[in-house]
Amino acid sequence: MQEQEFLQELKEIDLLQQALAILEWDSQTGMPDSASDYRSEVTSYLYGQYFEKKVGPKISEAITYFEAHPKELSEVGAAAFQLVKEEYELNHAVPNALMTEYSRATSKAHSAWQNARENKDFSLFREALAENIRLTKALIPYWRKDEKTAYDVLLNQYEPNMTTEILDQVFAKVREGILDIRQTLLEKGTEPRVDFLSRKMTEAQQRKFIVKVIQELGYDMERGRLDNTIHPFATGINHRDVRLTTRWNEHDFSMGIFGVIHEAGHGMYEQNIDEKFEYTPAHEGASMGIHESQSLFNEIIVGSNRDFWQKQYPYFQECAEGTFDDITFDEFYKALKRTRASLIRIEADSLTYVLHIIIRYEIEKMIFNGDVTVDELPQIWNEKYEEYLGVHPENDLEGILQDVHWSGGSFGYFPSYALGYMYAAQLYHAMQKDLDVNAVLASDDYSAIKNWLTTHIHRYGASKKPNQLILEATGEPLNPTYLLDYLRTIYFDVYQINE
Template sequence: MNKHYQNLVQKLEEISHLNGVMNTLGWDQEVMMPSGAAPARARQVAALAGVIHERMTHPALGECLDALEQHNHHVSSVEQCNIQEAKRQYVLMTRVPKRLTQALAELSSRGHEIWVQARQENRFNDFAPVIQEFLMLKKEWAECAFPELSLYDANLDLFERGTTVAQISTVFDQLKASLVPLIDAIRHNGYQPDTSFLKGRFGINQQVKLTQKISKDIGFDFTKGRIDVSVHPFCGGGHPTDVRITTRYAEHDFIESLYAVIHETGHALYEQGRMPGLEDLPVSESLTMGIHESQSLFWERMIGQSKAFCTHYFKLFCDTFPDNLKNVTVDSFYQAVNMCQPALIRVEADELTYPLHVILRYEIEKDLFEGNIAVDDLPEVWNEKMIAYLGIRPPSDTLGVLQDSHWSGGAFGYFPSYTLGAIYACQFYDAMQQALPDTEKNIETGNFAPIKKWLNENVHRQGRLYTPQELVLRIAGEPLNPQHFLNYLKAKYSAIYCLNVSA
């Protein structure tokens, strides 16, 4: 048993190292790589994907897993998890031809560059063939990988294991039914917070110093990570000791970069907080994208946009941008950063309108896979849903259907994770407050260590020992429940906007 398990560990660690190289190549492509290197990088990525596929589907790995299944007595929960995760991944990979894996990797690399150019030039027609090709490949992938599931359920399972269209649609319909009228009531409300002081000129150098300080304050370890600039903020890197955050800075807006960094730091803390000594094994990996997103939204929304957080950092904000914030109070700052204003761009959306951006994308993806809409019709469908849900129409495809990078990498099924994560974050925060009654006081005094420790112990170091459903039940005492999220939003925004809305 021990010999077979050690053999498995050796193989899994090698695969982890190769995936780390792939992730670092992806980070480099978005941050450092010269644009002229795109064709060569696409070939490099495809070649490496082929090597990883060979390792993950090698008969020797299958033989090792078979031997472990026959002698699986007296194994620890960690060992059992590694065996089960490796077996699941092996079965999945052996069902998918190497040719298809390489085609997806190559298109992902090439598609990203095409998307960047199309977005800059507002030319959806240049990007449409990439979506069309991805749909063809991802449908083929779904038929190979999960023949028992519908095409879109298979793609969802890649990011939210065990979650189906039926489950997500039920949750999203509940959110839509409550949020659309609430947002409409705010839009037509007489009171609107003053946000004029958030407009102006905010030096990039000051923004960089501010975001790095706050990221470090809440726990990001800069000896095992870094912050850079990219078109689309993300958290990547090759290992928990090498976590790469990116953001983007704009002179006219320091709030976007501030909360993008807090958001990505939440992801980074999950990665840096994984099981010590087991970082290269499946048991320590993040559970699902929804759970991962719960960590970024936990820090960005539940903490970063709280009154206590604004109170703690208000002097620093004023010292950093004295001309902009000289006549501002903590209350007015808190209201301004929480203003509900339907916006065109998802990553700039407030927490109240954000779920509708996600629901829009989910519904479009679902219809694409079910054949209900054509790729060429995407801009029109997108704009119609924006009007129906948020009351605004994108003036260009750059500010509409071309804004996200996800489809350029074939990440269909990813978007629901953002809103599932927001629901999880709310339930986790409620559970943490019960365990740590001084949470609000800790935030107001800048004592984030107990919060990070609680997340480390309850989420980050649990790895894949439990299913998402089991983890949420263990932490919150109940399954995924969107009502907590709705109650939180209604209470918070009714207070800000002086609305009479029942929870």
């Protein structure tokens, strides 16, 4: 087999994926709701074509051939081959019947989850969740390579080479550090004023502000667009067409503004992957964790930076057409970084967010490496929220039913969000060795930051593993200290604590 033939097959798979991505984007932004049944007929059919090719004869032929003739592959071909092989090895041993049962179960569980949410009653989801867990446990032996624990197998699907051994240590440190910061803020901090955050800012005013900001940060609007949706996301169709979506709240500008800045981080990553990888599986993010590190770099690092906001505040005030003229910059900045424990993960602030993830990580580990029963989960959930965040869900909707992930069988996904936080802070630390980041964010030209991220992360796409990227970009493996240092600096400043 010629490399060309292998790459052509990958290209056709990618073309189907691009079509599916447009259909998905359309269904979440513009499609009339009433058309959803008809649309799923289209996507199911195309997804079938896509999946058939991914596990088809051309791909297995390529695996056999290039395993024996690795030297016939170019740099791009080799990167693509590695990813194709990994995915093939992951799935080829799984019996078809089990995979079908699993698909059916997750789709049923999604409906059960929705129903349970409407009734705020975990017992309506209980059985379906148990079935998802049972089937995932049945799949793990087929997926397993040399991972030490069952849960490591799941982790690896979202963050290659990540282990519970690493995460246990890292999360222990982060949990302790965050609880410590929270304790200090509580004892010695001064709560900032936040009343003006709910002043009305129209969608058009918010949009005007943030579209200018994300372009300054390096998102290329000529190769993208920004649309409204219910559950915001970014999607890279190809590197010339990378779309952002958001939702707006006219009485909480921070939702739309930080939402767009977050999605623009994902978008910049997709826009800046080296073109040579286009049409191969290397032309995507290295992992969920690395992808989140890019969105969170924008949201948490840039979006928490005092110099950045000092520079942007006059334009923000201008866009708001007088609404914030009586608010000083210092008041404005501090309000953005107020912290408060919440019950709901997606409403959490940057200090408490990772605690929500640690709770989920600990529970998932108990499910797959321990012997907890499904019936015990809501209580465990609530106890951990009490312990780590000091809040108590009034019902299951505010508790264990809040996330979609388990209904779809996505166990092991949650840690990606926390990894994104830690990677972002670690990258920021490394970046400061090359750049005076505060000075750049105080200036008219942010391009040095985007260039640094492109050089060290974006351009490689999935051709390097997350741990390799982080090691090469920062000179050390994952280290949670930088996140803790960063959070401490930001929040001690906002809460006026001098140590």
